[in-house]
Amino acid sequence: MATHELIAKPDTVHWGFYDASLEPVMRIRSGDTLEVHTESGREEYLAELGTRASQNLRDIIEQVPQELGPHIMTGPVAVEGAQSGDVLEVRIHEVKTRYDWGYNAIRPMMGGLPEDFPYTRAVIVDLDLEAQTGDWGAGVKVPLRPYFGNFGVAPPPAVGRVGSYPPSAWGGNLDNKELISGSVAYFPIFNEGALFSVGDGHGCQGDGEACLTAIETGLSGTMEIIVRKDLQLENPRAETDTHYILMGFDPILDNAAKMALRETIKFLGELRGMSRDDAYTLCSLAVDLRITQIVNGVKGVHAMLPKSLFA
Amino acid sequence: MATHELIAKPDTVHWGFYDASLEPVMRIRSGDTLEVHTESGREEYLAELGTRASQNLRDIIEQVPQELGPHIMTGPVAVEGAQSGDVLEVRIHEVKTRYDWGYNAIRPMMGGLPEDFPYTRAVIVDLDLEAQTGDWGAGVKVPLRPYFGNFGVAPPPAVGRVGSYPPSAWGGNLDNKELISGSVAYFPIFNEGALFSVGDGHGCQGDGEACLTAIETGLSGTMEIIVRKDLQLENPRAETDTHYILMGFDPILDNAAKMALRETIKFLGELRGMSRDDAYTLCSLAVDLRITQIVNGVKGVHAMLPKSLFA
Numbered sequence: 001m002a003t004h005e006l007i008a009k010p011d012t013v014h015w016g017f018y019d020a021s022l023e024p025v026m027r028i029r030s031g032d033t034l035e036v037h038t039e040s041g042r043e044e045y046l047a048e049l050g051t052r053a054s055q056n057l058r059d060i061i062e063q064v065p066q067e068l069g070p071h072i073m074t075g076p077v078a079v080e081g082a083q084s085g086d087v088l089e090v091r092i093h094e095v096k097t098r099y100d101w102g103y104n105a106i107r108p109m110m111g112g113l114p115e116d117f118p119y120t121r122a123v124i125v126d127l128d129l130e131a132q133t134g135d136w137g138a139g140v141k142v143p144l145r146p147y148f149g150n151f152g153v154a155p156p157p158a159v160g161r162v163g164s165y166p167p168s169a170w171g172g173n174l175d176n177k178e179l180i181s182g183s184v185a186y187f188p189i190f191n192e193g194a195l196f197s198v199g200d201g202h203g204c205q206g207d208g209e210a211c212l213t214a215i216e217t218g219l220s221g222t223m224e225i226i227v228r229k230d231l232q233l234e235n236p237r238a239e240t241d242t243h244y245i246l247m248g249f250d251p252i253l254d255n256a257a258k259m260a261l262r263e264t265i266k267f268l269g270e271l272r273g274m275s276r277d278d279a280y281t282l283c284s285l286a287v288d289l290r291i292t293q294i295v296n297g298v299k300g301v302h303a304m305l306p307k308s309l310f311a
Numbered sequence: 312m313a314t315h316e317l318i319a320k321p322d323t324v325h326w327g328f329y330d331a332s333l334e335p336v337m338r339i340r341s342g343d344t345l346e347v348h349t350e351s352g353r354e355e356y357l358a359e360l361g362t363r364a365s366q367n368l369r370d371i372i373e374q375v376p377q378e379l380g381p382h383i384m385t386g387p388v389a390v391e392g393a394q395s396g397d398v399l400e401v402r403i404h405e406v407k408t409r410y411d412w413g414y415n416a417i418r419p420m421m422g423g424l425p426e427d428f429p430y431t432r433a434v435i436v437d438l439d440l441e442a443q444t445g446d447w448g449a450g451v452k453v454p455l456r457p458y459f460g461n462f463g464v465a466p467p468p469a470v471g472r473v474g475s476y477p478p479s480a481w482g483g484n485l486d487n488k489e490l491i492s493g494s495v496a497y498f499p500i501f502n503e504g505a506l507f508s509v510g511d512g513h514g515c516q517g518d519g520e521a522c523l524t525a526i527e528t529g530l531s532g533t534m535e536i537i538v539r540k541d542l543q544l545e546n547p548r549a550e551t552d553t554h555y556i557l558m559g560f561d562p563i564l565d566n567a568a569k570m571a572l573r574e575t576i577k578f579l580g581e582l583r584g585m586s587r588d589d590a591y592t593l594c595s596l597a598v599d600l601r602i603t604q605i606v607n608g609v610k611g612v613h614a615m616l617p618k619s620l621f622a
Contacts, residue, residue, distance in 0.1 A: 104592050104596070106588065106591060106592065112568065112569065112594075113573065113591065116573070116587075116591075117587075117591060121588050134596070136596060138589045140593060140621065142593070142596045143597075204596055204597065206594060206598040206599050208572070208594070208595070208598070208599065208600035209595055210591060210594035210598065210600070211591045211592050211595035213595065252565060253563075253564040253568060257423065257564060257602060257605055261424055261519075262424065272449065272450070276427075276428075277417065277428070278447070278448060280424065281417065281434070282447060282453070283423075283517060283522065284517060284519070284521040284522035284524065284525060285415070285445070285447060285516060285517060285525060286515065286517050287517040288517050288519065289517070289518050290599065290601050291568060291612065294565070294600070299565070301602065309451050309452075309453065310451065
């Protein structure tokens, strides 16, 4: 199996959207490994950052049009043999920080408490890459736990060009902090080649992504990409070493929680042939509903189902 | 400091409500330790349980009127010197299972997915007290992690007799699975003596309490009860060895999340003098919003703030 490196630069990124009509920037085979790099940033930070901002990021900001959403997405990568109806398995072998800086922004009309914080407040966060901490001023250093906030496949062609902001069936802006090194994500495929893209590097984030953004920063990821013809999915799923993760998305958090529950009940039926009643109760006893994020228009709830229940 | 044992029996419980006008069943001093026992059960299970159901539970079911809610509450306990405006600190030294059985119930019009499960389905769950597991049929044993789902102080007198079902400022049906042995809960006090009650023993529960109930079972708790005159609270708070826990309650989960965030931002200001902007961002980077429960009419979100951030 081959390994392919994909640098984020003007001709390998799309900014702010997913679109099935994008030409792939790379073609790989199922089972190949992708070493992919992402950039995060905005024009407004470049003066303060000076040479800390990479030339690739500067070139992207200068040359690539931003449409619909804020995320600089590396890709899309076409995977040979992938067909609509298949599943793309993404084994995240490693996610690493690239730079010694990130940023965090509060913006008006957005975030978890838009009524309380109706203004912009953007800060550059210094990262200590050796200690793997972010210097959150106020005497507090936060431990880094890097992961990609936004990744997935191209949406169904009929959806057209869709903003990178709300998560959906094709993945996208999941902002699920569990998808770190060692986790596996599964996406339903809607297009030939799957058309996988990744961006929105997060140095760290709490469940909820309360203020709108995490520590937004450039990351490098090593991912094994596999086309699964033996699986069928309507929505993304994931797993860690210790948990299966089932997801719910909806503009209303109450509905996202219901979807996450329904996905978990369905999954328990597939995994163990468990009755719906038994699965519902098992969720009540042993599955944790966590708030993935409340800030992407479409909110997220993820259900954490411990693998140890079945040991 | 004295230790007082309080058994749950017909003259030491109230069933289904909180009420400031209830006569205390015991008086203790601030700093005293309460060894308190709770019973959980309903008439419909007694035939199947036979002698597994304690005589105290049978007496309660026969003699005590149930009003408004389902929880058999032991108490209220009056704490000398407690005044409205003070805070009651409850240090949970130990919570233990009492019996080899519990139950789980799905009921129509209730639970996280009332549309999908419009019927009653009640099961007795066998508990292995040595292994500390519950036998959830379907080949799955769930680890026990006992805690009291429902505890708190009497509500303001103007509230009158209020159901034990929705959580509120005085605590009540929090169903917060973090409040195990070693945790500390803080409640605002609204009445002379505080009038502390406890019930709704849970053998284990996932965040969300998806189907309506946990493993409902009798528990014994050892709690140090302290009146704090140096604190002021509008809503309950808690802490574990590793986290501060701030809470949000609302019939709409989105609003509960906002309340939990606002409580966390306020707490960070009190704890560290942190600016509101800094606190909001710190929530985004390092505080986890979890769904406490979606099944008590008033839903809950709790924010987990790691103490390690301030080490």
